[in-house]
Amino acid sequence: MNFNKILLYILTLFLAGMMIYGSISKFQKPFSTPDQVTEKATQYIDQDKPNIATLVLYVGSMRQTGYAWLLVGLAELLFGILLIIPKTRLIGSLGLLPITLNILLFHIFLEQEEIKELVLAIGLFVTNGIIVFQLAKQKNFLLVN
Numbered sequence: 001m002n003f004n005k006i007l008l009y010i011l012t013l014f015l016a017g018m019m020i021y022g023s024i025s026k027f028q029k030p031f032s033t034p035d036q037v038t039e040k041a042t043q044y045i046d047q048d049k050p051n052i053a054t055l056v057l058y059v060g061s062m063r064q065t066g067y068a069w070l071l072v073g074l075a076e077l078l079f080g081i082l083l084i085i086p087k088t089r090l091i092g093s094l095g096l097l098p099i100t101l102n103i104l105l106f107h108i109f110l111e112q113e114e115i116k117e118l119v120l121a122i123g124l125f126v127t128n129g130i131i132v133f134q135l136a137k138q139k140n141f142l143l144v145n
Contacts, residue, residue: 004134008130008131008134008135011127011130011131012083012084012089012093012131013084014127015080015083015093015096015100015124015127015128015131016080016081016083016084016092017080018080018124019076019077019079019080019083019096019099020076020077020080020081022073022076023072023073023074023075023076023077023080024073024077025073026069026070026072026073026076027070027073031063031064031069032060032063034060034064037056037057037060037061037063037064040056040060041053041056041057041060044056051110051111051112051113054110055110055111058106058110072099075095075099076096076099078095079091079092079093079095079096079099080092080096082095083096083131089131089135090132090135090136090139093128093131093132093135094132096128097128097129097132100121100124100125100128101125103121103124103125104121104122104124104125106121107121108121
């Protein structure tokens with residue numbers, strides 16, 4: 001195996017592991033009631049932290065729908081598993097592109113003060129882009145030489 005294949009394999013395992021780990025946490029935590037979400041957001045507004053209040057309302061509203069938060073978790077789990085399987089790796093990485101883009105934009109616009117998480121989000125999106133580019137180049141049907 002050459003260096004590029006080993007690097008691609010490591011990046012694939014990193015991205016798949018992060019997506020599977022993130023998806024499992026979405027199924028474990030109990031959902032808050034709408035009153036609890038509103039109260040928590042109000043507390044952050046009172047403390048003059050509107051960005052954190054927006055974050056609480058965003059995630060809380062996805063959880064309150066009863067399906068949106070679970071759907072994101074299911075998509076992360078499914079595409080993470082597809083990423084591990086060599087024959088479905090390109091499908092998994094293409095399916096994860098909008099998810100990793102959303103994670104990146106979430107951290108850029110709602111959690112600017114969390115530098116470590118922003119760097120991780122950038123790493124996930126760049127890793128996903130590298131995987132898609134390398135696999136599509138190998139398959140030679142998405143990119144033209």
